[in-house]
Amino acid sequence: ADWNWFCNGQDGVSIAYKPERSFSSHIWRGYNEGLLVYILGLGSKTHALPADSYHGWTRDYRTKTIFGIEFTRYVMVAVGTVFLHVLLRNKGLAYLLTTALVLFQTISGAALDWNNNLLRFADTPAFTYSDMNGFGPFVAGIVWFKLYWGAFTVLLVALSAGLWVRGRAGSGRAFRWAELRQSFTPTLRAVVASSLVAWLGLGGWIYYNVAVRNEYRTKADEQALQVDYEKQYKRYEHAPQPRVTTVNLHVDLTPEARAVRVQGQLTLTNKTSQPLDTLRLSYGDYLQDYQFTAPGARLVRHDQRLHFCTFALRPALAPGDSLPLTYAAHYQAQGFENKVSRPLINGNGTFLNNFDLAPTIGYSRLLELESPTDRAKFHLPARPRLAARNAPGARANSYISTDADRLRFEATVSTSPDQLAVAPGSLLREWQQHGRRYFHYRLAAPVLNFYAITSARYAVRREHLHGVALEIYYHPAHPYNLDRMMRALRNSVTYYSAQFGAYPQQQARIIEFPRYQSFAQAFPGTMPYSESLGFIAQVSDQDNDIDRTYRVVAHELAHQWWAHQVVGAAVQGATFMSESVAEYLSLVMVERQYGPDRTRQVRRYALDRYLQGRAGETERELPLLYNEDQPHIHYAKGAVVLYALRSYLGEARLHGALAQFLHDYQGRPAPYPTSDDLYGYLLRATPDSLHYFVHDQLKRITLYDNQVQDVAYQRLPDGRYQVIVQLEVHKRYADQLGKETEAPLHDYIDVALVGAGKQVLYRQRVLVTTPRKVLRLTVPALPHQAVIDPDFLLVDRRLEDNSRAAVEIGQLPNQ
Ligand SMILES: [Zn+2]
Structure with a gap:
């Protein structure tokens, strides 16, 4: 080789x-x-x-990870094993016990919720290495737990040395006091005593940090909080509350100390037709010591454990009136924890979103326990993944927010002088004061209640495109994909503007954050992107790699129209209007940049992802139009189906319907549209002959089983070829539980005949009305292969039988 x-x-x-x-x-x-x-x-x-x-x-390996964290752990485990052997003086028993202990420790974390590192031999807190932030917040915990288990290991070494069998002693021999007195020399006794003291002392220090300076919570403790919150406050879910109409934040970040101080001012407006005499607030787990003030509001109850406040409003807030709510809260990392719980503010790479920075008005469904198994364990009623379209009050909120329609946003953020802080909007002013750097941002137009603040030692790449500032805030060591990202920003802004109307913001920013979370998200004009997602991806054009970086930028940018301009009600199907459309548009952008072949790969992958996802369904599957926020449906099936709609309807019709819908619903407050509203636009753009197709694809779970059964050809005297193609087509509808029934056919399906060098000899969208269909064709050259649905536009579980090689016959039948 x-x-x-x-x-x-x-x-x-x-x-x-x-x-x-x-x-x-x-x-x-x-x-x-x-x-x-x-x-x-x-x-x-x-x-x-x-x-x-x-x-x-060895390039993937980092010396500190391998030798500092992994290797020392194995040394400790080895010492522990030797100690057991020395202590038990029985090889078989010691081996058995070692294996049992290692196994127990491996499975007990998840199975028994037993994660206290003080009790888990040689374990240290889990960590994530980030190029931007190094070992960051994980260092202190790892070092102290290493010292703690290190001292214990020294103790085991000393005990092993003292208990070691000298001379020719047999297995299983009992210990003798006189021998032990002799083998534990004064030096050894000193080592035993001092390592014991060090171990216990370190244990005390760790306990102080983990359980006193911080709160130690098991998974069960956390679930209990969620359960109690739901049990106590769910009854207020639909109680009328004022809605947030402006947000003005003053955020002081101290990255090096992992501290943040927030002072916020929210305007709450009574949009109901009745006076409101009660104000309820929920707040998250991150900021602490929330203090709220509002004129005329009296704090009735502050549930510190479940983070819920109730205020009496005197006088009641009249319909149409507003109330300024001011709050202050802060977070400061203290010592270290059993497991780093909040790597949101970091030495380099802070990322805080609206749920971390501000309270929610009223009850928040987002804080509920989700898993059906866990809910059953706590005797909570079954929880729909999304509300039904006809549920009472279902259209009162968008799926993005329970307490606001559109709001005006402004933020002043201060950070270390060597960092750049970014928030949505235009940077109005930047200045230095008392050794800190300040940034004042404001958004020109109202936006959804969905924003984020980031800060890091960034380098910035900038470009301008028809009055839109294109900006990439990146870690200086990650310049690899900047051209790719910039190209995606430029092309997406240009194309989407032409299709769906002007870009709604003055900036399109991509902002890198550490890989403690691995997604990209679209806030107004700002798109935080995990360093692990696009910044360090290696894309090889020579390998026909799918340019995922380009695609994700195109997807996130599509949200500036599809979510930020028109957003669905918080009911089944909501994400069809955002995630499915954005995923489809990213496919269109890939096709425009790299050609249709590259989208074949992406769609093939999406089709697999959908089929795999539905095979693993644990509750029930709904059609795409009513999907319940499941990635394999709203992304994967969404992209496949909308791409097929484009092929059947034509791009002008599909995009025209989307643009008209967007135009009609743009910026509208409650009642929010549902996917049925968009369906109406799509159907109106569809010729009658294809109504069945739109219905099958969006409102049903439709599965095709298409095959080419036979391809036979004969050379004609004039040099052309006569071909008979036998097709077998089945269409089946699946119900919510996966039960399938054969559907009658009146379907248009593509059929192609391919000759030498992939030359297309014939290609038609043919009408199929019976499961068996025979085509008699005359083509100008020798056919090699017949293919049904060559672009796999239809969801078909077996694509291998969609093509078949042509065979020559002596005599054509039925002539
Ligand atoms: Zn998305």
């Missing part, structure tokens, strides 16, 4: 080579089965790997 060729010019051996796709851009790295590849490669007499492939092989 030519191992150097297999490196493909990179610093390690490529993970795969396929003739049709060339090298994989992934490289065998690290301690796994790939090690064998290197052993073989280094031993080659003729094409040996170069010595520096060692660096390629």
